[in-house]
Amino acid sequence: MNLRRLWAIMVKELRQLRRDRVTLAMIMGMPILQLLLFGYAINLNLRHLPAAVADQAQTSGSRAAIQDLFASGVIELDAQVQTPQQLLDLLRQGRISVGIVVPPDFERRRLDGREALQVLVDGSDNVVQSAAGQLAQYPLNQPDNFHARAITPISVVSFYNPERRSPVNIVPGLVGVILTMTMVLFTAVAIVRETERGNLELLITTPVSRTELMIGKVLPYAGIGLLQTTVILALGVWLFRVPVRGSLGDIYMAASLLILANLSLGLLISTRAKSQFQAMQMTFFVFLPSILLSGFMFPYAGMPVVAQWISELLPLTHFLRLVRGIMLRGADFGDLWHDAVALLAFIAVMLTLAIRLFHKRLD
Template sequence: MKLRRMLAIVLKELRQLRRDRLTFAMIVGIPVMQLVLFGYAINLDVRHLNAAVMDQADTARSRELVAQLEATQVIDLSYRVATPQEVDDLMGRGKINVAVVLPVDFETRLERGDRPALQLVVDGSDQVVQASARQLARFPVPDAEGWTEQVAPIEVVNFYNPERRAPVNTVPGLIGVILTMTMVLFTAIALVRERENGNLEMLIATPVSPWELTLGKVLPFVGIGLIQVTVVLVLGRWLFAVPVRGSLLELYLAALVFILASLSLGIFLSTLARSQFQAMQMAFFTFLPQILLSGFMFPFAGMPKVAQWLAELLPLTHFLRLVRGIMLRDAALLELWPALAALGVFTLVMLSVAVARTRKSLD
């Protein structure tokens, strides 16, 4: 083995890497992105959960307790309601994560200590919210002379997941994660593979338009995505007894829109890459932020506002709201229309940009 020949190969690889600007940028971009996401955007301390309060006692001590709960910054009391039906409606539509219910005999219960003085109604479809509720359940309440360190009996009621089983939260999210991984990756290399295999030369000779070419590459993968959704639902039901409380048809419609959004992102990436390896790199580059910022692994409410704004641009964030709402909270698809509209806009924008970048030429 000659050192000179080996160094020549090393120099050749370095020059090639310098010309490959995308790979060179990812060498720096991936560690920078991970550092920013894990060090800044990812925050395990849950703050500012949307909450409602139903203060049936409406006394000085009950109002003081509500103010102190909000001062913890764990919850933001965005709604004040008068009936349990309003709590059910807000939580079913995903407007709130927690509801603080103070009964009419709140002060009597405090004095006797034989029954829970207040009730925390929690959205059990999110494990992070359940953990936060347990923290609030240890919160001190006011006595007649001020604040005491003694914790009064607080009843925590978990809606949608009373047994607090982790698969109930995880399996619906895994539908989105699996679709993101496969759909984006499959289509990211679609047009690139056509160029590398020489098939694009035959397409150039046909009257196929850029829109027809783009949609023709997308549609075959729609069926694959729906099959994957079915597999996860069946196995989730069979192995983990994960329920589907809402409409199965609406669940598939939501999954269809998300599949189209993921495929449009993959097609867009394929128009940027010059090789299948680059297409795979970019697919994983977009996959990581979606996993970390969507609320699948880390609490969405604990992220800084800038990270939340960025997460709103990612399709997985909106699909998690759809799939958890339909599967676990029996929410109607129209009740979750903001998330559905966001996915539709994302799909239209990505497809339009991809079509604009698609050229029926070899250069």
């Protein structure tokens, strides 16, 4: 083995790596990104879960008990309603994670040592369900004329997944994760593949416009994405007994929005990448934040505010709210319209940028 030749090959490889900015960014960026995500954004100790109260007693004791619950830091007041049914409506719409019911005979119940407060929990998220369950063990002080440090009995009622079965929570999310991984990757290499094979110049000379070319690249994969959605849903219902409480039409509408959002993002990546390998590298910067910050693996409520802002820019975040709300809580698009609008806005922005950048590359 000649050391000079070996050294020359090593220097050549390092110089080539230095010219490949995407690979260099991966080498430096991925460890930093993972450290920030896992060390700063991921937090399993949930605080400030959105909650609503239906205080039917309206006594000084009931108000003090409610204040004690909010003092725990696990929940924060988002709304006050009149009836338990209104709390259930808010849970179904995904506006709150916890509802607190104070019955009209609250004072007599706690004097008798009976159940005096009821906590309604959105069980479609197992981590949120566990965190809210801690409220049942939280001590509530009684007024001074009762025995000191007495505990008001609290019952926790979980909706949508009372058995806490993991597949009920995971399978709807897997629809979004799989669609994100496949759709972004498929289209990220679409334009680059045409360039590497020499087909792009031929396409430019045809009467096909740039917009038609970009949209034509997207639509076939949209059909593939809907087929993947059907397979995942069928297996989830058949093998894991995942309930589908909402409309199948709404589920496919939500899946279509996510598919188009991911395909538009993939096209944008494809316009900037110089090779298929580089395009695949760039998709990793989408996969990691999407899986970790969307609420699929780690709870959204446990993230710091900055991480929550970033997660709002990810299509998977809004799709998870849509699909879990429709499948598990029986919500419809009228209840979750804001997430649908967010996906439509993302599609419009990404597709517009992809078409414009593709136009600049052809000039």
